[in-house]
Amino acid sequence: MKSHMLISIFVAGLLLVTGCTKDFDEINTNPNSSQQVDQPQLLLPAILKNSVRNYFYSSTTRGNIVGDYYANQYVSGFDNAWAPSExxxxxxxxxxxxxxxxxxxxxxxxxKQLQNFEGVGLVIKAWLFQVMTDIYGDIPFKEATGAKVNGVFLPVFDTQEDVYYGMLDMLKTANTLLTNGKDGLSGDIMLENKPLRWRMFANSLRLRLLMRISGKSNLKINVGTEINAIISDPVQFPIFTSHENQAAFTFLNDVGFEIPGFNDAPLNDIHLSVTMEKYLKALNDPRIGYYASPTPAGIRDGKKVFAGVPNGIAAGAEAVYNGGRDFQSSVSPALLPLASFPQASRTAAQGLLMTYAEVQFILAEARERGLISSGDAATYYANGIKDQFAYLAERIAGKFDYPKAADITPADSYYTQTGVAYTGTPAEKLNKIRIQKWFALFNNGFEGWSEWRRTGVPADIKTGPNSAITVWPRRARYPISEQRLNQQHYQEAVSRQGADDMLTRIWWDK
Known part of the structure; x- marks a missing residue:
């Protein structure tokens, strides 16, 4: 109750800025906000609540689209929803x-020499930057928050390579601070005021960053050496050990603290994608009952029916596709607003920053590719699949008439079928790891999109026949405000990175 009260008091003062460089000082000198608070524990709950809710909503409504988990008629053409103004x-x-x-x-x-709070702040900072750089490429980094301290109102765009090195250094520093810190944490409404859990998040996030750049040559670091150093010393570099200690934000039943979108209008325009439908059905994967809702039309052969919609379909065609909306699957029951679903849950879904399953798939790939020399790729792979099933079953237990935990729990034969069993050539094994990782990144859709850009898996993510572009987007365009107010540095970034359009590949995607 105390943490809820703290959030209520301080959230009201935290301004959600609508422009990056709309007076860049505004981002750093909000007179109504956190600079007026002199206790870190009073800032932390609002920072966590605002950043995770913002990420959750964007990842659900846009990340799941670009990751091709869902299809949305308003983003199908990509010409409107990817416009700079949006x-x-x-x-x-x-x-x-x-x-x-x-x-x-x-x-x-x-x-105040509070090392644990500083460590937590660095982890959050690295995560926020990671999300942005993977969407845009080059971004303001070193000077991004410098208006208050050094009067930098129009920050330089750093190369994505430099942003990555900076984030990796931040996370190393955070782990050290959280190891040595003597100050007690409070106000941590996500990871229970436990420095160890923040260290797990920091080192797990390092693994994500290292894997993402592992295909690049001429790096300043050796990715395999860095990953080996982490996994060979779990005392110094702890990582997630199950979904019980992953970086997940739990929403509440209290009004204003439930899942974002719970009180939205009925959700009629977002559907399961045909790509997701195809891959789940090919494996008879019961997670389809969590990822999407059955079609309103009912049951076929005694089973609930799920049917996707292609991205890139025109709005008029979407309305009648496959016989119309009675024959199309909407989004996960855990994400539906109350207006769409009487059993809608305020708390079934969590805000997932990073999961244990993702870590296991990272290690499986690292071992299969020979980046690390310890552990067993098949074991890491199986751990990732099984833990994600267990996590989803726990989240929905007792919340819905359908799905129940049993409905999304696989039979033993799931793991022995050809498409799942860890057999085949090295290339086939890597493909299986990446497909299962893509499944597990559902509702962390920006990460699923990043993994597709990095690996090309799933191989058949593509735009539809009515799409305004013929190639699936590789990045988002910078906001119009950045082009207008920070023009010099914007132009420098564009001349270095490439045209400011959706098809330009960012550094680790080249």
Whole structure:
């Protein structure tokens, strides 16, 4: 109750900025916000609540589309929903407003010599930057929150390569601070005020970053050496050990603290994608009952029917596709608003920043590719699949008439079928790891999109016949405000990275 009260008091003062460089000082000197608070524990709950809710909503409504988990008639053509005017809110450029408050947390923590709070702040900072750079490529980084401290209102765009090295250094520093810190944490409404859990998040996030750049040559670091150092010393570098200690934000039944979108209008325009339908049905994967809702039309051969819609379909064609909306699957029961589903749950879904399953798939790939020399790829792979099933079953237990936990629990034969069993050539094994990882990144859709860009898996993600572009997007465009107000540095980034359009590949995607 105390943490809820703290959130209520301080959330009201946290401004969600609608422009990155709309007076870049506004991002750092909000007179109504966190700079007026002199205790880190009073800043932390609002930072966590705002940043995770913002990420959850964007990942559900846009990340799941670009990851091709869902299809949405309003993003099908990509010409409107990917326009610069929309990018800011939907594609998380407004993370800079959260970073302003994180910077205030860091300043206070250093001033008061609170190492644990500083470590937490660095982990959050690295995560927020990681989300943004993987969407856009080059972004303001070193100078991004410098208006208050050094009067930098129009920050330089750093190369994505430099952003990655900076984030990796941040996470190493955070692990050290959280190891040595003597100050007790409070106000941590996500990871239970436990420094160890933040260390697990920091080192697990390092694994994500290292795997993402593992295909690049001429790096300043050796990816295999870095990953080996982490997994060979779990005391110094702890990582997630199950879904019980992964980085997940639990929403509440309290009004205003439930899953974002719970009180929205009926959800009629987002559907299961045909790509997701195809891959789940090919494996007879029961998670389809969590990822999507059965079609309203009912049951076929004694089983609930699930049917997807292709991305890139025109709005008029979407309305009649496969016989119309009675024959199309809507989104997960755990994500439906009350207006769409009488049994809608305020708490079934969590805000997932990073999961144990993702870590296991990272290690499975690293072992299969020879990046690491310890552990067993098949074991890592199986751990990732089984834990994700267990996690989903726990989240829905007792919440719905359908699905129940038993409905999404696989039979033993699931693991022995050709498409799942860890057999085949090295290339076939890698493909299986990446498909299962894509499944597990559902509702962490921006990460699923990043993995597709990195690996090309699933291989048949593509635009539909009515799409405004013929190639699936590789990045989002910068906001119009950035082009207008930070023009010099914007132009420098574009001349270096490539045209500011959806098909330009970012650094690790080249």
């Amino acid at each position: 990018v800011q809110g939907y594609f998380l450029w407004d993370n800079f407003s959260q970073l302003r408050d994180v910077e205030n947390l860091l300043v206070l923590s250093r001033k």
